[in-house]
Amino acid sequence: MAELEYNFKEIEKKWQGRWAEKDIFKTKHDDTRKKYYLLEMFPYPSGRLHMGHVRNYTIGDLMARFMTMKGFNVLHPMGWDSFGLPAENAAIQHNIPPYKWTTDNINHMKSQFAKLGFSYDWSREVATYKPEYYKWNQWVFVKMFEKGLAYRKNAPVNWCPQCATVLANEQVEDGKCWRCKSEVTQKELNQWFFKITAYAEDLLQGHEELKDGWPERVLTMQRNWIGKSHGLTINFKLESGEDFPIYTTRPDTVYGVTYMVIAPEHPFLERIKDTNVQDFIARMKKQSLIDRLAEDKEKEGIDTGIKVINPFNGDKVPLYVGNFVLMEYGTGMIMSVPAHDSRDFAFAKKYGIPIKLVIDNPASPIDVNAMTDAYVEDGINVNSGPFTGLSNREAIEKISDYAEKNGIGKRTVNFRIKDWLISRQRYWGCPIPAVYCDTCGIQMVPEKDLPVILPIDVDFHGSSQSPLASMESFINTACPACGGKARRETDTMDTFVDSSWYFAKFASPHSKDMFDDEVNYWMPVDQYIGGIEHAVLHLLYARFFNMVLYDLGLIKVKEPFTRLLTQGMVIKDGAKMSKSLGNVVDPDEIIDAFGADTVRMFMLFASPPDKDLDWSEKGVEGCYRFIGRVWRMVVKYRNFITTETIEHEKLTTALKSLRGELHRTVKSVTKDISERLQYNTAIARMMELVNAVYQCDEKEIASAQGRAVISEVLFKLIPMLNVFTPHVAEELWEMIGGGGFLYNQPWPDFDDALTAKEEIEIVFQVNGKIRSKAQVSSSITKDEMEEMAIADPKISSIIAGKEIVKKIVIPGKLVNIVIKG
C-alpha cells in the first residue's frame, strides 16, 4: 500500500517534470478563443522568494488556471525587474559584479518558481537589465525628448544620502527614502524629468474607465496625489503697476485680504535690499523643505515693506515673506484672509496684522474683535462691495465672472502632482541616451546607435559612487550633431521607468521593434495583481507611460490594466514579515515540509486575497490534512469509477442529497472564484463536500448507483482542486483515469435543477424572535407555511389570546407572526 500514500515530494516532481516536458503553459495567438491576459507584478530578483511573492503568484496562478479551464486563451507571463540598487550594494559589500549577482538571483528564483508549479509561459520571459529590453526605454526617452515630455532642469530635488541619489516625489514617504528609510534632504541639481503633469487631467479622467475594476482606495490615493483644485488667479498690483498674480480657491474672501505672503525662494525677492529681510530669506532657505513643512513648525515671516494693491477694493496691504509658502505650487505667492483661514489667522495674530470679516455666519453674527479662530464655514458675504449679501458659494462664481470680465483674474486649475524626476546617480540602471556637447548642447543618441550599452565589467573599489561617473571609456563620445568631442550622460533612469511598460513587452517579447501587432491582440491586461504599496508609484507611472505609448501610436488602449487586485500582506506575530523584525518564514522550508500544494492552499484559504493574511503553521497543517483527506477518499473509491448514468429519481435519499451537495459546491466554487474573488470560501465549500462524502454510508456508495454518484463527485471535485493544488489534482486525475493533462480539462459544470435541496428548514418567529423551527419539503407553499406556523405547538401557545397584527411569510425561509400585547 506504500504507493498509495500521499507522497507530495514525488508527485510534485513528477508533474512539474511532465508540464515542462510537454511545454503545456506556452501561449499562442488563437482567434478561436477569447484572450485573457493575466499578470502579477514581476519581482525584483533580490535572491529568494518571500511569502509575499508566494501569495501574489499563487493568486495569479489560480486565476490563470481557472480562466484556461473556462476556455480562454490565457497569457500568463513572468519576468524580472532586474535593475536597482540592491545589486550595487551587493557589489560594494561583497565585490560581486551586479550583472552576475542579478543573473544568479534570477536563476535561483526561477528554480523556486518551478518548485511551486506556477503556470508561466517562460518563452516570453523579460528581464529589464538586458540591452534588448532597455534599448526601448532609451528609444521612448528620445521620442519623449522630441515632444518636450522629457526635459532637463535645475530644481530643488530630494536627495537620499544613503542611496547617494535623487528620488522622485512619489519615492519619498514621510520625509524618508522609500527603499532605505533614511532621511531625505533637499539639493539644487540639474536633473532629467518626465512631464507627467501634462497628463494630470488624463490620469484623473482615466479613473472613469477603471472605477469598476480597481479598488476604490487605489483610485482615491491616486486622486489625492494628483490633487486637482479649481480656483481663480487674481492679478494684484504693486504700487509700480507691476502684476502680482496669486492663486486662490476662495475668491469669495478677496475683500478680506489684509496681507500677502511670498515664498522665500521667489526670484521677485532679489530686488529687496533690506538686510533684515535678506537675512531672514537666507535663514529660511537653509532650512530644508521637509523641516519647514513639518506639521508643528511655527509659521515665520517678515514684512518686506512693499505694498500690494487689491484690484477689487483698492486696499494697500503689506507683503510678507513666509516660510510656509511653496514656490512650486500656484504662483509662489498668496493672498491672506485671516478672518477665514486658520493658518492666516494665526499668522495675523502673531504679527499684529488687522483681521477683516467678509463672510458672516447667518445663524449667529460674528464679532470680529472676539474671534479666537478663523470662520471657515459657509455664510453670507459682508463688506464685499457689490457682492455683499450673496451666499459665499454664489460669491465665488460671481467674483470669478467679474474678474474674468474685467481682466483682473482668470479661472485656473491647479494640480499638486509634480513632474517625475527620473535621473539617478547610480550605475545599475538604464543609461539615459543623452550626450553633452560644448558646441551643440544637449543631444540625443540617434536611433541607429541605440542601445547605449551599460558596461558590465565594472569595478566598484568598495566605493558607493557610481563607477560610470569616472569611466572615461563610457563617457567620451562624439557629438551626434557636429562630430566633435562630447560627453555622455552618466546618470541612469529610475527603475520605475523599466517597469512602466514591461506588461506590453510580454505580449510581443521577440519583436525586432519595441512591439509587433501581438501587443494589441493581448493588451490591455485583463487582470493585474500586486501590492497596494504601488498605488501612487508603479500604478501611476505605468498608466502615464502607457498614455505616452498610446499617443505615439504604439498601443491602442489608453488604460493598461482593466482590473486590479491588490493583495494583502503576509503577517506574522502582528507585523509584516521582514528581515529586520526577524519574523520571516522561508517558503522553501515550508515547501520541503508540506509541499507546494499545501503552501498554495494555505495562502488561499487563510483569508480573502485583498486582506492581510496571518501566518500560522497550524493553519498550514490543517490544509495538509485536508489534502490528505481528499487523497484517502479518492484512493478508497477509485475502484468504483464507472461510466454508468445516474437515474436521479431512483437514487436513495442519501445519494440524492450527496449529489445535490456536489452540484451546489460546483455552483458556489465557480461563483466564488469568478465573481467574488473569495477563494477562502471556495475552499470551505469543497471541504464541506468532502465531509459529506465521509458522512455518507460506504455501503450506499458501493451500490451500483452509489458508484455512479461517487464517480460524478470525483470527476467534478478533482478538476476544481486543480486551480488550488494542481500537482495532487493531476495525480488524482490520473488515478481515476481522467486522461490528458487536467490543466487542459474544462471547468466542471453543474445542473441548476439539482442544486435545490429537497428538504429545508424553516423558522417560525413571533415579533421577529425565533420561537420554533421545522423541516419541510422545499416545494411547500406560502399558505402551507403559514398554516404550519399557526399549528406549531410552541407558536400557538405564545399567540394564544393575542391579537395577530400581521403575518409575514418569506418562501423557503420563515414565517413571522406579529402580535399585539
Added chain:
RNA sequence: GCCGAAGUGGUGAAAUUGGUAAACACAGCGGACUCAAAAUCCGCCGAUGGCAACAUCUUGAGGGUUCGAGUCCCUCCUUCGGCACCA
C-alpha cells in the same frame, strides 16, 4: 483637518438581495482504533443561568427605520492606510 477601508467567538474567518449570526478551519475537550503513541475516523465546542428541556444575552458604543438589522440611516469611539501650511 480631508479622503478611504475596517471593527463579528479563545484564533483565522463566514453570513451572496434586509430574513435561522458564527459556515469552513485552527486551538481546546471527549470517544473509537492502538500494548502505547503518532496518524486516522467520529462527536462536542459564542456568553450567562440551569442536571436538563430551555431561557436570556451577543456582531466597537448609543440612537433610528423595519414585522425583522452584522447588513440601511444618524451620532460617536477605536484601529489601519493615503494626502496634508497645496493657498
